[in-house]
Amino acid sequence: xxxxxxxxxxxxxxxxxxxxxxxxxxxxxxxxxxxxxxxxxxxxxxxxxxxxxxxxxxxxxxxxxxxxxxxxxxxxxxxxxxxxxxxxxxxxxxxxxxxxxxxxxxxxxxxxxxxxxxxxxxxxxxxxxxxxxxxxxxxxxxxxxxxxxxxxxxxxxxxxxxxxxxxxxxxxxxxxxxxxxxxxxxxxxxxxxxxxxx
Numbered sequence: 001x002x003x004x005x006x007x008x009x010x011x012x013x014x015x016x017x018x019x020x021x022x023x024x025x026x027x028x029x030x031x032x033x034x035x036x037x038x039x040x041x042x043x044x045x046x047x048x049x050x051x052x053x054x055x056x057x058x059x060x061x062x063x064x065x066x067x068x069x070x071x072x073x074x075x076x077x078x079x080x081x082x083x084x085x086x087x088x089x090x091x092x093x094x095x096x097x098x099x100x101x102x103x104x105x106x107x108x109x110x111x112x113x114x115x116x117x118x119x120x121x122x123x124x125x126x127x128x129x130x131x132x133x134x135x136x137x138x139x140x141x142x143x144x145x146x147x148x149x150x151x152x153x154x155x156x157x158x159x160x161x162x163x164x165x166x167x168x169x170x171x172x173x174x175x176x177x178x179x180x181x182x183x184x185x186x187x188x189x190x191x192x193x194x195x196x197x198x
Contacts, residue, residue: 002043002131004034006121010103011066014132015091017108018046018140020083022165023175024158024184025148026072027083029090030139031098031105033066034132045127046137051145058142061135068135069097070143079187088113094136108133155181 005012017029040060042053049057062068071093073086081089092115095105105112105120108127112120126133145164152160158174158181165171165183180186 002134003129004036004038004131006106006123006130007104008036011100012104012106012132013067013095013098013102014106014126014130014134014136015094015108016127016133016136016140017087017090018137018144019165020087021167022185023167023171023188024075024160024165024181025144025151026074027078027086027090028070028072028140028144028147029087029094030068030070030136030143031091031094031102032061032068032132032135032139033098033100033102034061034135035064035066038064038131038135043131043134043138045125045134046141048128049138054138054142057135057138061139065135067098067100068139069094069099070139071097072144072147075183075185078185082187083185085113089115092116106130106133108137151183155183 011033013031013033015031019027040057042057071090073090078086105118107120107122109122110124112122127137148164149161157178159170163171
């Protein structure tokens, strides 16, 4: 069973990102502050949930969280500052969009480069252990999946409505055949020969 948060004596925001390993599209992040009585039986690390469960839990989180926010960092920004810094920046933008300022941040992962003056703690695989991080993972992933499905309407060759920009075989073959779109991360892919590295 997920622990609600790391600190239960303050307003703690769980933070997570989605799309860090993708070849195209922004990286999304969410920050979520949950009430002390929050519970949903399907809440888990979003990668372990079905698409239908993620949507159900997403709506429940948005209705019952004390505060939640989603932010993104574009592919162009990722190319400029690198994906690690972009992931941290997306989380901090999400925190800045919360309706209340948290006292503490719980970050999924093993490191964090803070820009905000808020104490934080990193937790490896925190999305599988803490409800507030799991909730952030659900919001970030569902928002990004919907964004990539929308982009797929304009760029149908890459199958983003199915692979969400991750380096699947279909996606890599489409890049080799059609080239890069304006939404591809150029710092991830420089030419067709590099496709063999993914």
